Amino acid sequence: MPTTDQHIRLPEGSIERTTTRLNLGPTHPATHGVFQNILEMDGEKIVSAEQTIGYVHRAIEKLAERRPLYQITPLTDRLNYCSSPINNIGWHTTCEKLLRIKVPKRVDYLRIILMELARIADHLICNSIVGVDAGAYTGFLYLMQYRELIYEIWEQVCGARLTTNIGRIGGFERNFNNIAFEKLEKFLKEYPPVLKEFENLFVRNRIFMDRTIGVGPISAERALNYGFTGPNLRAAGVDYDVRVHTPYCSYEDFDFKIPVGTTGDCYDRFLVREEEQWQSLSIIEQAYEKVQEFKGAEAEVYHADVPEYYLPSKEDVYTKMEALIWHFKIIMGEIDMPAGEVYHSVEGGNGELGYYLISDGGRAPYRLQIRRPCFIYYQAYEELVRGSLLSDAIIVLSSLNLIAGEMDG
Amino acid sequence: MLANEHIKQRLIEKFAEQVSNFTEPFGMLTFEAPKEMNLKVLNFLYDDSELKFQFLTSLCGVHYPDQKGRELAIVYHLHNLDDNIRIRFKIFTDIAKPDVYTATGLFSAANWLERETYDFYGVNFLGHPNLKRILNVDEMDYFPMRKEYPVEESTRIDKDDEMFGRGGTFGYGTEKTDHGTIAEAEKNNEGRPVL
Numbered sequence: 001m002p003t004t005d006q007h008i009r010l011p012e013g014s015i016e017r018t019t020t021r022l023n024l025g026p027t028h029p030a031t032h033g034v035f036q037n038i039l040e041m042d043g044e045k046i047v048s049a050e051q052t053i054g055y056v057h058r059a060i061e062k063l064a065e066r067r068p069l070y071q072i073t074p075l076t077d078r079l080n081y082c083s084s085p086i087n088n089i090g091w092h093t094t095c096e097k098l099l100r101i102k103v104p105k106r107v108d109y110l111r112i113i114l115m116e117l118a119r120i121a122d123h124l125i126c127n128s129i130v131g132v133d134a135g136a137y138t139g140f141l142y143l144m145q146y147r148e149l150i151y152e153i154w155e156q157v158c159g160a161r162l163t164t165n166i167g168r169i170g171g172f173e174r175n176f177n178n179i180a181f182e183k184l185e186k187f188l189k190e191y192p193p194v195l196k197e198f199e200n201l202f203v204r205n206r207i208f209m210d211r212t213i214g215v216g217p218i219s220a221e222r223a224l225n226y227g228f229t230g231p232n233l234r235a236a237g238v239d240y241d242v243r244v245h246t247p248y249c250s251y252e253d254f255d256f257k258i259p260v261g262t263t264g265d266c267y268d269r270f271l272v273r274e275e276e277q278w279q280s281l282s283i284i285e286q287a288y289e290k291v292q293e294f295k296g297a298e299a300e301v302y303h304a305d306v307p308e309y310y311l312p313s314k315e316d317v318y319t320k321m322e323a324l325i326w327h328f329k330i331i332m333g334e335i336d337m338p339a340g341e342v343y344h345s346v347e348g349g350n351g352e353l354g355y356y357l358i359s360d361g362g363r364a365p366y367r368l369q370i371r372r373p374c375f376i377y378y379q380a381y382e383e384l385v386r387g388s389l390l391s392d393a394i395i396v397l398s399s400l401n402l403i404a405g406e407m408d409g
Numbered sequence: 410m411l412a413n414e415h416i417k418q419r420l421i422e423k424f425a426e427q428v429s430n431f432t433e434p435f436g437m438l439t440f441e442a443p444k445e446m447n448l449k450v451l452n453f454l455y456d457d458s459e460l461k462f463q464f465l466t467s468l469c470g471v472h473y474p475d476q477k478g479r480e481l482a483i484v485y486h487l488h489n490l491d492d493n494i495r496i497r498f499k500i501f502t503d504i505a506k507p508d509v510y511t512a513t514g515l516f517s518a519a520n521w522l523e524r525e526t527y528d529f530y531g532v533n534f535l536g537h538p539n540l541k542r543i544l545n546v547d548e549m550d551y552f553p554m555r556k557e558y559p560v561e562e563s564t565r566i567d568k569d570d571e572m573f574g575r576g577g578t579f580g581y582g583t584e585k586t587d588h589g590t591i592a593e594a595e596k597n598n599e600g601r602p603v604l
Contacts, residue, residue: 054544061529062553062560097435224490227465227518238490245493342435343486343497345466354467356486369469371486376467379521408544 019047022390026055030394032129033404037381037393044389049382053375057408064368068333069095069309070169072368077163079372080406082125083118083349084164085154090346093248094355095169095309098342103304106294107171108250109287110302113184114157114166115249115346116280116287120191121150122349123231123273123280126401130270131202133398134211139198146194149187156180170310171303181288188285195281199274209267216384216396217265226383227376230351232400235272236264242347253290254283266399308335333363350374350401374406411459411492413438419460423453430499439497447483447500448510454487454496455515462487462496468512468522470530472504472555480504481530485512502532511537529554 025036034055040047060075067075076087089111096103124147128140151161156179158166167173202208218228223236233240241258243251259275261268294301303310307326316323329335339361345354354371377400384400385393416438420428424442428450431440442450454462466486473480479501488495502509511534512519523534524543531552534540542549551558 054542054546057544059553059560066560222517224464225517227516240490245490340434341439341497343437343495352466354486356467356469356484358471367469367471369467369484371467375521375525376518379517 018042024393026052030133030397031402032398033402033407035402035404035407037397039385039390039393041390046385046388046390046393049385049393051378051381053378053404053407055408056404060409061368061370064365067364068330068335069337069365070330071333072365073167074163074165076370077165078405079353079370079409080122080349080374080403081162082403083122084162085114085118085166086122086346086348087353088164088166089115089249090344090348090353091355092167092169093346094342094344094357097344098340098357098359099169099306099309099337101170101304101306101309103171104301105250106291106298106301107303109290110172110176111167111249112251112254112287113284113291114154116284117150117153117184117187119280119347119349120277121147122401123277126349126398127202127270127273128198129398130212130266130395131208133395134208136201136205136208139201142194143198146187146191149183149191153180153183153187156183168303168310170306173303173311175300175302184284184288188281188288192278192281195274195277203271203274211392211395212266212270212399214263215266215388215392216399217263218380218384219264222380222383223264226380228351228380229373229377230348231272231276232264232269232377233351234259235261235268237262242345242352246345248344248346254286256283266395269399336361336363345371348373350403350406351377370409372406372409374401374403375409378402378407411489411494413494413496416460416494416496419457420450420453424450437495437497439499441499441501444483444500444502444509447485447498448512448515450498451485451487451512451515454498460489461491462489464488464490465512465516465518465522466495468519468526470526470532470554472530474556476501478503481507481532483509483526483532504531507532508535509533510535511540513537528552531555 020041022039022041023036024039025031026034036052038050038052058078060078063075064072073088073091076091077084079087124143128143131139154164154166155161156177158164218236220236220238223233224238228236229240237260239258239260244258256279259272259279261272309330311330312323312326317327337359339359341358343354343356345352351373352371353373356369356371357365358367360366381396384396413433417431420440424446427446428440428442431438433439454460464487466488468483468485471482471484473482481502481504483500485498486495487498500509509532511523513523521543523537524540526532527534527540528542528545529552541547545553
């Protein structure tokens with residue numbers, strides 16, 4: 001009970017309530033996406049947190065039950081929209097597994113170039129946003145130019161920048177043009193020094209280290225129990241990477257390292273993502289070399305020969321009866337797929353992106369479940385921030401790389 | 410190195426005829442057990458020093474309206490990271506009484522995945538610490554991923570089940586016109602189109 005002789009007179013009842021409830025989101029500049037955290041604060045310390053998600057839920061899994069396979073690709077764009085090509089190609093490879101389609105090596109290598117570019121674009125955004133939330137805006141603006149360049153490469157390949165809908169079942173709709181390769185060469189030449197300079201700004205920066213070391217740590221056991229995958233799991237010290245454990249798209253032909261951290265805090269997550277960008281650059285270089293080794297007719301191969309699923313070229317549609325029939329059947333969704341169930345996963349920007357596809361022999365999936373890494377590891381947020389400061393909670397949020405689109409599905 | 414055949418033998422040794430329907434679609438060992446057994450099986454797979462399926466990759470529901478008494482399936486994808494092998498484990502439940510034990514005690518990851526399965530299929534996970542809707546609004550009074558709720562509005566005939574090779578309601582060729590059904594009218598019209 002407040003006594004009458006105290007100097008500051010508090011309003012009646014205010015002394016009993018010791019914690020404050022703070023809403024972080026759903027539309028808060030620090031959440032970088034639409035989701036809500038209700039934080040219970042004791043002064044500036046977080047006592048507990050509760051997450052509310054689902055603000056951008058678009059029922060992708062339900063929609064997929066009424067779409068032929070090729071119409072589902074644009075839905076996957078909307079998962080992790082910072083690296084849509086990985087989602088698209090993950091979906092194509094899932095379909096190819098179900099349909100037992102063997103794609104040519106050149107297609108695999110071109111896909112790897114796109115996926116690793118997407119990984120760089122994803123990690124680049126995440127790491128520079130961690131910088132922004134720690135108060136360092138410069139790195140973000142500096143790196144942004146190179147995400148732009150990546151988007152220009154995608155634009156040359158598929159015509160779109162963000163929601164790419166890149167590639168088709170069996171390969172690509174057209175061969176890469178020369179401008180795409182020129183821009184790729186430009187990127188490979190110009191990006192490494194920029195990334196190096198970005199690291200110089202951050203990695204041994206006293207302020208940045210103070211803000212991130214020991215913030216939001218998680219042990220390897222807890223991370224595994226929470227279903228962490230991708231950079232966040234590797235920062236905790238577990239070297240699990242889908243590209244190595246279950247290679248797809250001929251990743252086994254490449255030589256690269258899996259960086260791991262030790263403490264699983266924001267600093268380790270930052271460093272793991274930095275190193276992964278260097279590894280991705282090296283993979284792209286190797287893949288580009290392999291692509292250039294194809295000569296003559298081989299250098300023109302950009303899709304597998306699967307007329308049931310791969311749209312014929314317009315030239316053929318207008319002049320050849322068979323191509324016209326396939327075109328009609330594909331567009332009208334008249335092709336039954338084999339019955340069966342398949343789980344296939346790829347290493348997305350945030351971790352294991354899995355597609356579990358059940359087919360009953362109809363023309364659309366009977367059930368499609370998408371393992372969305374964000375959705376699974378965001379559960380751990382409460383455990384990561386309990387007892388820390390509000391400003392730390394915001395850095396943890398951005399260093400987990402939460403993408404609302406992927407979380408809500 | 411762990412092989413599918415060996416995992417299967419270990420499961421049969423332990424649970425005898427209670428584990429059944431072993432298949433290997435695309436190389437992944439798949440089996441099912443009665444729904445009361447789900448925690449026993451998951452615990453055995455987790456604790457066994459050889460099997461070590463300690464990573465829950467995903468958990469989801471599937472609705473099979475035609476299977477009476479076992480309409481809802483819950484599918485667990487488990488991963489042994491040491492030996493790098495995955496298995497798929499299914500349980501089935503009656504839709505009228507969809508009570509299933511929660512796996513949250515074993516995997517923290519199961520928390521939201523089970524909430525999602527409850528949200529979309531109405532599976533009631535017994536013992537779950539916070540079983541409420543996660544992606545849909547709290548006021549929703551149905552479970553939208555069940556097959557009886559069509560996704561498109563009913564006037565769109567291009568998205569009818571018939572267009573996807575599964576029966577359906579549109580019934581092309583059976584609509585009544587002034588001349589009877591289209592099929593009958595075409596027959597009377599010596600095969601020429603009537604519309």
